[in-house]
Amino acid sequence: MRLKNKIALVTGGARGIGQAVSELFAGEGATVVILDVLPAGKQVARAITEGGGQAEFLEVSVTDKTALTKLMAGVHEKYGRIDILINNAGITRDRTAEKMSEAEWDAVVEVNLKGVFLCTQAVIPYMKAQGYGRIVSAASNVGLRGNYGQTNYAATKAGVIAMSKTWALELGKYGITANAVAPGFTRTDMTEQIPGEHLEAILQSIPLRQVAEPLDIAYGYLYLASDEARFVTGTCLTIDGGASR
Numbered sequence: 001m002r003l004k005n006k007i008a009l010v011t012g013g014a015r016g017i018g019q020a021v022s023e024l025f026a027g028e029g030a031t032v033v034i035l036d037v038l039p040a041g042k043q044v045a046r047a048i049t050e051g052g053g054q055a056e057f058l059e060v061s062v063t064d065k066t067a068l069t070k071l072m073a074g075v076h077e078k079y080g081r082i083d084i085l086i087n088n089a090g091i092t093r094d095r096t097a098e099k100m101s102e103a104e105w106d107a108v109v110e111v112n113l114k115g116v117f118l119c120t121q122a123v124i125p126y127m128k129a130q131g132y133g134r135i136v137s138a139a140s141n142v143g144l145r146g147n148y149g150q151t152n153y154a155a156t157k158a159g160v161i162a163m164s165k166t167w168a169l170e171l172g173k174y175g176i177t178a179n180a181v182a183p184g185f186t187r188t189d190m191t192e193q194i195p196g197e198h199l200e201a202i203l204q205s206i207p208l209r210q211v212a213e214p215l216d217i218a219y220g221y222l223y224l225a226s227d228e229a230r231f232v233t234g235t236c237l238t239i240d241g242g243a244s245r
């Protein structure tokens with residue numbers, strides 16, 4: 001078991017990649033706390049518990065600083081530590097730069113960038129005090145190379161990589177690592193709206209000629225959250241079938 005006795009918070013764990021991370025981490029011995037705005041997180045936690053793992057669901061938005069501060073204090077009081085934070089919650093509001101509304105820009109920045117910052121800020125005191133922490137945040141290969149119709153999203157994902165490098169610098173001396181994962185196109189609710197002809201073009205751009213499944217990405221999170229990655233910080237692990245090689 002690679003995460004035995006670890007307390008792990010997973011934002012956006014109610015479905016998609018976050019659900020796969022939650023299930024994988026619980027299977028590796030972690031106690032998983034799923035944070036999501038979707039009540040479906042409760043079923044994910046219940047299924048983990050019924051399977052013999054440890055999990056609970058707490059309904060919260062990663063954009064709510066007051067609620068997050070209270071929630072982290074409660075989690076710490078209950079379990080005595082917070083070892084791992086997986087900043088996975090994210091949204092898209094795609095439109096070309098010319099047509100993108102200010103509301104679409106703001107919504108994506110609020111969740112994907114500020115949400116990651118707020119969750120990280122809320123766990124730092126606990127990780128610092130215990131001299132141990134693993135912070136792994138969701139970037140995207142779009143943050144490395146841009147993407148048509150994703151000005152807002154690409155900016156936030158590049159920002160996640162830059163924030164992770166900054167936290168590696170600021171927090172390394174406390175035994176805390178900070179890294180990002182940059183998935184390529186992954187089969188989840190987020191990507192199911194992509195029209196067929198578009199999907200074909202995406203497949204042609206991926207050397208492995210497949211899209212990722214959530215578990216392909218979850219294994220990257222597992223490595224960076226484990227003790228095996230104790231000397232890895234400030235990096236971004238791209239998992240995209242070679243698309244941004």
Ligand SMILES: NC(=O)c1ccc[n+]([C@@H]2O[C@H](COP(=O)([O-])OP(=O)(O)OC[C@H]3O[C@@H](n4cnc5c(N)ncnc54)[C@H](O)[C@@H]3O)[C@@H](O)[C@H]2O)c1
Pocket residue numbers: 011012013014015016017018035036037038060061062063088089090091111115138139140141182183184185186187188189190191
């Ligand atoms: N699917 C892909 O192709 C892909 C590629 C690269 C990066 N990513 C990133 O991986 C992460 C997960 O993506 P996914 O495909 O599983 O998406 P998804 O839409 O299936 O799941 C995202 C989860 O985040 C939750 N969430 C959204 N806003 C929230 C908020 N304010 N507070 C708490 N939870 C919130 C949603 O309720 C949902 O459960 C995202 O950050 C996404 O940008 C996805």
